[in-house]
Amino acid sequence: xxxxxxxxxxxxxxxxxxxxxxxxxxxxxxxxxxxxxxxxxxxxxxxxxxxxxxxxxxxxxxxxxxxxxxxxxxxxxxxxxxxxxxxxxxxxxxxxxxxxxxxxxxxxxxxxxxxxxxxxxxxxxxxxxxxxxxxxxxxxxxxxxxxxxxxxxxxxxxxxxxxxxxxxxxxxxxxxxxxxxxxxxxxxxxxxxxxxxxxxxxxxxxxxxxxxxxxxxxxxxxxxxxxxxxxxxxxxxxxxxxxxxxxxxxxxxxxxxxxxxxxxxxxxxxxxxxxxxxxxxxxxxxxxxxxxxxxxxxxxxxxxxxxxxxxxxxxxxxxxxxxxxxxxxxxxxxxxxxxxxxxxxxxxxxxxxxxxxxxxx
Numbered sequence: 001x002x003x004x005x006x007x008x009x010x011x012x013x014x015x016x017x018x019x020x021x022x023x024x025x026x027x028x029x030x031x032x033x034x035x036x037x038x039x040x041x042x043x044x045x046x047x048x049x050x051x052x053x054x055x056x057x058x059x060x061x062x063x064x065x066x067x068x069x070x071x072x073x074x075x076x077x078x079x080x081x082x083x084x085x086x087x088x089x090x091x092x093x094x095x096x097x098x099x100x101x102x103x104x105x106x107x108x109x110x111x112x113x114x115x116x117x118x119x120x121x122x123x124x125x126x127x128x129x130x131x132x133x134x135x136x137x138x139x140x141x142x143x144x145x146x147x148x149x150x151x152x153x154x155x156x157x158x159x160x161x162x163x164x165x166x167x168x169x170x171x172x173x174x175x176x177x178x179x180x181x182x183x184x185x186x187x188x189x190x191x192x193x194x195x196x197x198x199x200x201x202x203x204x205x206x207x208x209x210x211x212x213x214x215x216x217x218x219x220x221x222x223x224x225x226x227x228x229x230x231x232x233x234x235x236x237x238x239x240x241x242x243x244x245x246x247x248x249x250x251x252x253x254x255x256x257x258x259x260x261x262x263x264x265x266x267x268x269x270x271x272x273x274x275x276x277x278x279x280x281x282x283x284x285x286x287x288x289x290x291x292x293x294x295x296x297x298x299x300x301x302x303x304x305x306x307x308x309x310x311x312x313x314x315x316x317x318x319x320x321x322x323x324x325x326x327x328x329x330x331x332x333x334x335x336x337x338x339x340x341x342x343x344x345x346x347x348x349x350x351x352x353x354x355x356x357x358x359x360x361x
Contacts, residue, residue, distance in 0.1 A: 023303025
């Protein structure tokens with residue numbers, strides 16, 4: 001009987017999940033292995049088992065298809081983060097049941113595709129005896145052990161497209177346009193998209209802002225004859241000494257849902273400047289749609305490398321982009337370490353050099 005491996009996708013959906021699944025299944029089939037996918041995230045590993053065979057001949061179209069054919073979840077009995085972001089141990093009976101079902105299916109290894117929370121669960125499964133290999137996924141690009149996660153470049157491209165469109169309407173009406181994008185603790189999407197999309201002000205979680213600075217930037221542009229301003233703000237951006245703007249309370253196993261900072265900023269700027277200010281929330285548009293060519297390429301490399309780690313028996317590792325190559329890193333070195341935008345790093349330095357404000361000047 002051929003070897004069999006399992007695949008699970010966890011956390012929020014993300015462009016490129018299907019591309020990774022495709023690469024894992026095809027690389028496994030090339031070695032004569034079979035693959036099964038657990039449905040609905042880690043919950044699919046519990047009774048009643050929910051999984052499907054993944055035939056490599058049926059992987060056509062997945063390279064450019066958004067979302068995940070396996071479904072995903074960022075809540076439930078496997079939640080490994082509290083509402084305040086601390087690591088929580090999944091109950092031993094849950095981990096034990098997943099291990100027994102993994103063994104009953106005769107699987108050689110489990111490929112876990114996810115971000116910090118999902119990979120924390122993967123590490124706990126590994127400690128329970130499940131041979132695990134991780135693949136890093138988060139559009140926020142906030143996993144410290146890899147130079148880039150898949151899905152991030154697609155999210156940035158979506159945000160840049162939005163900025164391109166907002167420029168024309170802002171200039172036509174002499175408005176201040178505020179675009180809110182994702183990024184709870186890390187401002188990589190806002191920073192990268194703001195730089196590539198010609199924003200005038202970038203507000204990110206790593207640099208607390210003040211309204212006087214943002215208003216000064218708007219006035220400076222007015223004096224130059226530029227009567228519109230583009231502001232991009234990460235959902236986790238905060239006023240100096242302030243708190244997150246939330247759209248709901250934290251649950252016992254989930255962090256508070258952020259949202260609304262864009263409208264808060266737009267309303268305050270309109271009151272202070274007298275200019276018409278509009279807010280646009282990009283929201284889940286960043287998570288949807290087909291992955292970009294770069295992400296498809298990265299997903300394929302990640303998927304193939306994950307299968308290579310299984311063949312080598314290097315469990316408890318995650319594949320990571322290091323420079324131009326893919327290398328394994330220990331899951332323990334990959335989880336619970338947020339990669340944030342350095343306030344004195346290259347992205348901020350380059351943006352400031354061309355006159356972009358971060359709202360703290």
